[in-house]
Amino acid sequence: MSVKKQPVLETRALRVGYAEAPVCAPVDLAVRPGELWAIIGPNGSGKSTLLRALLGVLAPLSGKVLAFGRDVDERERDFRAKVVGILDDDAYFPGLTAREHLVLTARGHGVAGAGEVVDQLLDRFGLAAQSGAMPTELSSGQRRRLLLAAGFARPREVLVLDEPEQRLDPGMRADLARILVEEAGRGAAVVFATHDPELVERTGARGLLVGDDECLRLGHQAALDALARVR
Incomplete structure (x- = not known):
């Protein structure tokens, strides 16, 4: 008989918002290893705010956020070693090339064989030809790929992504879906906000x-149906 795995990321009656004003209804969610969850809703519904709370970037108004059974604290070494957040902000070292940025990220997180790992990521995210370019020389879509690659250059058991499909061409969006499925297949928990029904369908x-009134947990098909209504 299989034993149900314990959640690696969990919220309990979580309220998120700013200046004591919640942006959405309380959230109760348990994410286990190997699961993929899409956070969906119209613009302004609180998806990004929720993700920031999951990552410990934003303090909850009330309720709890737990990672591996402990209160989320982005300052903790163990948390940073297991949880990767990719938000909708370009973040890079302006004085380094794309490859140097990724190598520094990988080495800073103790990744063995960082150079080889980075070369594989550059190829996987279609940036091999731009490995020697400065981030400011990259297009908007290429900078997005660099941001994603940096997240995958780190050890991770939980991935939290804010609309990772943004600024990607259709081919890379399809590749991204395969990458996320592979992550779940090796046991990582994946949570991503999205407006893209194809990304939800493929994953x-x-x-x-x-x-505003409630936050509903939905099965895969129900999530697709809901996404079609709120786009």
Whole structure:
């Protein structure tokens, strides 16, 4: 008989917002190893705010966020060693090339064979030809790929991504879906906010529909149906 795995990321009656004003209804969610969850809802519904709280970047108004059974604290070494967040902000070292940026990120997180790992990521994210370019020389879509590659250059058991499909061409969006499925297949928990039904369909993700009155956990097909309504 199989034993249900314990959640690696969990919220309990979590309220998120700014200046004591919640942006959505309380969230109750348990994410286990190997699961993919899509956070869906209209613009302004609180998806990005929720992700920031999951990563410990934003303090909850009330309720709890737990990672591996402990209160989330982005300052803790163990948390940073297991949880990767990729938000909708370009973040790079302006004085380094794309490859140097990724190598520094990998080495800073203790990745063995950082150079080889980075070369594989550059190829996987279609940046091999731009490895010697400065980030400021990259297009918007290429900088997005660099941001994603930096997340995958780190050890990770939990991935939290804010609309990772943004600024990607259709081919790279399809590749991204395969990458996320592979991550879940090796046991990582994946949570991503999205407006893209194809990304949800290709990953087979379940959904959390964020709203003012309630936040609903949905199966895969119900998530697709809900996403079609709120786009």
